[in-house]
Amino acid sequence: MYDMNRVENAVSQTDIKIAARGVQVYYGDKHALKDVDVDILDKTVTAFIGPSGCGKSTFLRCINRMNDTIPIARVEGKIALDGEDIYDRRVDPVQLRAKIGMVFQKPNPFPKSIYDNVAYGPRIHGLSRNRAELDEIVEKALRGAALWNEVKDRLQEPGTGLSGGQQQRLCIARAVATAPEVLLMDEPCSALDPIATGQVEELIDQLREQFSVVIVTHSMQQAARVSQKTAFFHLGNLVEYGETDDIFTKPQDSRTEAYISGRIG
């Protein structure tokens, strides 16, 4: 289980969960992300918006070092989680990803039972001592993802048999089950219909009480609905970062204004 004391200490000292300084990302020759500085607050939903190819997903994948899996990607700069640089040589990305959960654009449940999908993370991290504890973690995670009532009678059925929205909530449950400190969501609703999107958005609002949520979205309405902080990316630059209300009502930068009014993107 993750260390509650440390999180609480961190919060009491400062609300900053993740601090990024001078982050540069190169894909081969392509300079995908240029000198990004940003502070992500704890127990807050932060939305990354911007047109396609602006670097918002790239930055998201830097936070849990998923870019490590792309051979040509190179990351420079510092990203600190609770003051510890996650790109330090001593940091094991596998351990890091247990603390920073991720939900992907397309629902990608494992082709296993619903139960095994959620139990996989706790199992590999040894979060439970016995079956009863594991059952408890799975139930808690599924409740946390607002899926428990729909699947409690068919936990042994394949996760791939659920509807798209249910699958995405299953993926959220899977990420929540490892008790992360930050949850990264890469356009989690882009493959979902409006009703499922509404459910997931409601869920995001609840998850904020437990940890920091970072969501990449194409939909400005969604960013406005779910987030407290918004960052606008454009052509690899972080153009503007601030309170969501401010970004959408009185943007400081002309590019932000152009984007939210639909003139670029």
Next chain:
Amino acid sequence: MTDMPMSNPVSGATKGTLMQPDARTRRRNAAEKRFRIYGATAIGIAVLALVVLLFTIFRDGSGAFRQTYLAIPVELNAQVLDPKGNRDPGEMSKVLTLGYGKVLDAAVEATVARENIQIEGLTEAEIKGLISKDASAQVRSRVLADPELVGQTIEVDVLANGRVDGYFKGRVTLASAERDNNTSPQQLMLADELRDRGLMVTRFNWHFLSNPDASDQRPEAAGVGVAILGSLYMMLVVLFLAVPIGVAASIYLEEFAPKNRWTDVIEVNISNLAAVPSIVFGILGLAAFINFAGLPQSAPIVGGLVLTLMTLPTIIISTRAALKAVPPSIRDAALGVGASKMQSVFHHVLPLAMPGILTGTIIGLAQALGETAPLLLIGMVAFVKNFPASPPEGLFDPASALPVQIYNWTQRSDPAFIERASGAIIVLLIFLFCMNLLAIYLRRKFERRW
């Protein structure tokens, strides 16, 4: 309907009725129709070829599974078979098949005399020649196994001569016997008489599957026993070497290896190896395993090693294709919950790739099972009469292999061996068919949606 002039929005297209296709549509439809006919013809030709192939093989080869036997009482003369009279198997083994031949000759002649068969011009040699030259070895091994039989009269089913057997299967006729030095119409008439009396019967021949090869003179005794065992041993070697090496190599190359010039070179060379003619692997095996490493000739271990080299590229290519087909989202999902690279591969990617890996492996094994050319070069074409011992020692004993045995038999002059060769082809085809069935079954069983 009145023909109203209408402005046409698409320039060049002419206004027409939908009830009649225009020239362009007609041409396209005709092209499509032609293509369908080509396709159906191609499939028809393929099916016809397959039917003809199977028909000829079964027509020629089914005879190998039936064999003619002569049931006669044999008096095991103690004076001939155990001159010292002490029933010691060691002493008795000094009496060779020649001695048993005499005993059998007497038994056949006695049977013909007892049944009172009179045929004009039937010579003594033709009566003796009724049974297989292998019959004496048959009786000898039975007596050596049980020395107490000496002195008694036992009922034995001895193999009939290949020509007599061929006569009952329609391969030999009275007319062809006229011109044949190895048989005569009189001998065949005698065989007819014996059959009418129920002494000579043609029945299912399990010995074809269990007997070793036999010499040119006795096709009736030849079987595929040693060849099946040799092929089985080689498949064991391939299974235990090619599958782990191939699958491990593919997993490493596909999932772990850095993508750089070296892995590109390796990848290209694996593809090239898959296209290398199999006989080249035979030369490699001869040079590396027999001449350099000093492994014995004709041994299944060498055959297995050569076939392993040959099968590896097939297994690696199909395994990599199966791994590539697993959606990357599954890998991301596993890494996203904090699984290590190895956990993501072994917990998620490998189970999903399993049906493809198994199919590729079995297809590779089936290919190896039917491979002939490299085995010729490492001496597996030798005439092997003794069964290899059980593994692991048996892997170093000389053995044959099914496809080589087929090749070997087609080289022999006696037409009875054509029947044997076709019979062996049927055995080989049945094995291949079973392996493919297994591949399909495993694919169905492990296939999962994602």
